[in-house]
Amino acid sequence: MLTTRSLAKAGMHLAAAAAFGVAGLTAAAAETKWDMPTPYGDGNFHTQNIAAFAKDVSNKTGGSLNIQIHSAGSLFKHPEIKNAVRKGLAPIGELLVSRLANEDAVFGVDSVPFLASSYDKAWNLYQASKPALEEKLAEQGLQLLYTVPWPPQGIYAKKEVTKADDLKGLKFRAYNAATERLALLADAVPTQIEVPDIPTAFSTGRVEAMITSPSTGANSKAWDFLTHYHDTQAWLPKNMVIVNKGAFDGLSDAEKAAVLEAAAAAETRGWESSKAETKSKTAILVENGITVVEPSAQLLQDLAAIGETMAADWQEKAGDTGTAILDAYKAN
Ligand code: PCA
Numbered sequence: 001m002l003t004t005r006s007l008a009k010a011g012m013h014l015a016a017a018a019a020f021g022v023a024g025l026t027a028a029a030a031e032t033k034w035d036m037p038t039p040y041g042d043g044n045f046h047t048q049n050i051a052a053f054a055k056d057v058s059n060k061t062g063g064s065l066n067i068q069i070h071s072a073g074s075l076f077k078h079p080e081i082k083n084a085v086r087k088g089l090a091p092i093g094e095l096l097v098s099r100l101a102n103e104d105a106v107f108g109v110d111s112v113p114f115l116a117s118s119y120d121k122a123w124n125l126y127q128a129s130k131p132a133l134e135e136k137l138a139e140q141g142l143q144l145l146y147t148v149p150w151p152p153q154g155i156y157a158k159k160e161v162t163k164a165d166d167l168k169g170l171k172f173r174a175y176n177a178a179t180e181r182l183a184l185l186a187d188a189v190p191t192q193i194e195v196p197d198i199p200t201a202f203s204t205g206r207v208e209a210m211i212t213s214p215s216t217g218a219n220s221k222a223w224d225f226l227t228h229y230h231d232t233q234a235w236l237p238k239n240m241v242i243v244n245k246g247a248f249d250g251l252s253d254a255e256k257a258a259v260l261e262a263a264a265a266a267e268t269r270g271w272e273s274s275k276a277e278t279k280s281k282t283a284i285l286v287e288n289g290i291t292v293v294e295p296s297a298q299l300l301q302d303l304a305a306i307g308e309t310m311a312a313d314w315q316e317k318a319g320d321t322g323t324a325i326l327d328a329y330k331a332n
Contacts, residue, residue: 032255034067034247038094039078040195043219045277046148046239046270047071050094053241053266060258065251067092072196082242086140091247097133097147097238098176105318106132109325110149111178112314113234113307116329119275122149122236128328132321133240143248145241145263148270151213151278152233156226158208160293164302173201173210176237178310182211185306199224214281215274223288230293231282232303236274241266 054067085093101108116125172188174180183190202225
């Protein structure tokens with residue numbers, strides 16, 4: 001006779017098990033575990049928000065769906081996360097939206113310099129671009145659960161930068177196509193480095209300047225290898241949490257509702273905590289000796305010129321979809 005244990009071992013379908021009248025199997029077999037790769041460390045506010053999201057999902061489903069977070073690129077590295085979720089190697093994952101800008105310009109809209117450089121504008125740009133973003137993801141069997149922006153992006157260097165020319169020749173850390181392009185337009189030399197690798201990249205001299213948030217600067221202990229932070233507020237790039245559509249469709253209706261509710265809550269919470277993060281991490285930079293600089297008029301002017309070039313490039317690549325996004329954004 002088949003025992004409960006051997007049934008479970010055989011991976012027998014729940015309905016078949018139920019037909020055998022095996023008591024006690026239902027609860028155990030209905031438990032789903034989702035591995036969730038993320039690129040950033042446990043101390044990061046995005047990861048903390050995801051931890052709250054996972055807890056929320058577990059609570060709302062009475063423990064039938066459990067999300068296990070694998071932070072800092074430990075399960076899949078950042079550049080692999082999207083395809084891992086697309087292929088179902090991981091049912092759910094987090095990544096920077098603009099990492100996919102080389103696939104389609106739609107993914108790069110939040111990294112066009114100065115297009116949306118406050119939280120309100122970033123939110124409006126998100127709303128304007130969301131239908132296109134969702135459509136592009138759906139083409140790959142991916143569903144968007146939520147996004148959360150990083151704090152506004154500023155320039156870190158080992159000296160005060162008063163004009164774009166001061167960046168000339170510097171080895172510049174990049175994290176997506178836009179930061180690479182910005183570096184090139186400033187005659188700097190870009191190198192892609194993931195966040196967990198920042199401290200080593202600076203201490204070994206692979207890079208000597210970067211553009212990122214107060215959050216990433218503080219979490220990387222920028223004061224160990226940099227001296228100045230220029231609060232340029234160039235853009236607010238977003239992270240997104242995506243799910244494999246097949247994995248989502250395989251959930252019960254109650255589980256689907258729980259995931260969507262927890263995602264909506266995570267989005268609201270994340271946008272708020274990003275604002276708080278901007279203040280608290282800027283203060284931590286100051287406390288640790290980083291000089292926080294209001295950018296000079298010249299630097300802003302130079303960056304605006306670079307931004308215009310990048311906006312024109314973007315619009316050309318994004319075509320009619322891009323025009324529609326910009327029209328919807330400007331109508332707000
Ligand atoms: N931190 C991430 C993306 C933007 C940010 O603020 C990084 O530096 O890679």
